[in-house]
Amino acid sequence: MVTRWGMTVPLGGVSLAGHDSVFATLTEAGFTDFWSSEVNGADAFTPLTLASVWQPQARLGTAIAPVFTRGPGLLAMTAAALADAAPGRFQLGIGASSPVVVGDWNAVDFTQPFARSRDVLRFLRAALAGDMVDETYETFQIRRFRLERPPATPPQLLLAALRPGMLHLAAAEADGVILNWLAATDVPQALAEVKTDKPDFDVVARIFVCPTEDHEYARTVGRRMIAAYLTVPAYLEFHRWLGREPSLGPMWKAWAAGDRRAALAAIPDEVVDELIVHGSPAECRAQVNRYAEAGVTVPVMALIPTPELEKDALGVLTALGRN
Known part of the structure; x- marks a missing residue:
């Protein structure tokens, strides 16, 4: 049985300042994890920083922080700060993102996404451990970078992956993999490419949930x-x-x-x-459980707005939980 149960935050229609009640309701409902995304809404880190204070037992993760839109050093500093605020509770999920997010909206060239993801992953591994990084990678060069405040507990590094090349990289060099836009029946095909014997290797799946009948x-x-x-x-x-x-x-x-x-x-x-x-919250919960049965260790719901959520958001969140 899955032991972690995640929700994507922040929720639409609720200010960040008003999320204290949202986080409390989710925790009471049995959600163990809060995961953020980063497209064109809130950044990936601010909602999790709030959650780290308001719900000090919650697990936190980014799914994902793009590897292009922050410089490697800034990404390391941002992750280190959140890991310091929530020691042992934060997982940093990174990924390539898309040409629209990276190029059209952030004015950065979306080139060599596989190599950039690999290089940022390797840089973060060293930087978040507190090492001095003086390295020429395939896609960028770092000269004598060391975190002034390396976290006492470095966050686990997860990699968003779709097809075999990135799935293999996640298995070889990351602490977990993040899946997105797939059916529960697709999970075995994806995981067949993730060959690893790491005991704590997490499989996170972002699952779009539309709680309406x-x-x-x-x-x-x-x-x-x-x-x-x-x-x-x-x-x-x-x-x-x-x-x-x-x-x-x-x-x-x-x-x-x-x-x-x-x-x-x-x-x-x-x-x-x-x-x-x-479907109904109970039907949605059962369908999300199918992902766990297929091998996902951290199913993370991403809510799609519905009239039911607009009418009684906290009630729907409670019904989607495991308690």
Whole structure:
């Protein structure tokens, strides 16, 4: 049975200052972990810093902090500060992110994402241990960097991975792997590429959860998300590797032709139902448990807004918990 139960924070519609009650409700409901993402909302670290104080027993993680948008030294300093605030409770998840986030929104060249992820992972391993780093990596050069305040307990380093190359790198050099945008039935295929005997190697999965019994609503929102995300080259190739070319090929073709309406219409219900967890809170909880049964050690819900959440967010969070 899974021992950790995560939620992506912050929640939409609630100010960061108002998250003390959200964190308290999640903890009382049985959530052990708070995980952040970093796209164009809150940064990855501020919500977790608040949580580290308001819920001093909670586990914390980033899924993910991009390896391009902060310099290596700044990323190490930011991670070290949170590890110092929450000793032994913080895991740093890093990943390549996407050309839109990195290039269009942060004015950084999105080049060699695999090599950059590997190099940042190796740099962070040394820097967070308090070592002096004077190294020429393939994608950047560091001259005589040492953290002034290295954390007493360095955070575990997790790597976001989709296809075999990055999955192999996570198994070889990281302390865990972060999976995203996959069905519970896809987990075994991904984990077959993660060959490691590390006893504490974590498998984190970010799972999109739409807690509503209005299946038409959930599928409409789910189609929009799938069209927006799974046409990004990295995710397109991921789902091609997973074997979804027959079901998603028509969407990809319509999207490439600029026909957004046809692309949305081409997404089958069964694909939405595989990738977007929806139903009553109890049904959602049961579906998330399927990821744990498939080998995920830290299932992390990422909530999709619903009328039910708008009406009674704390009640829905309580119902999604394990207590």
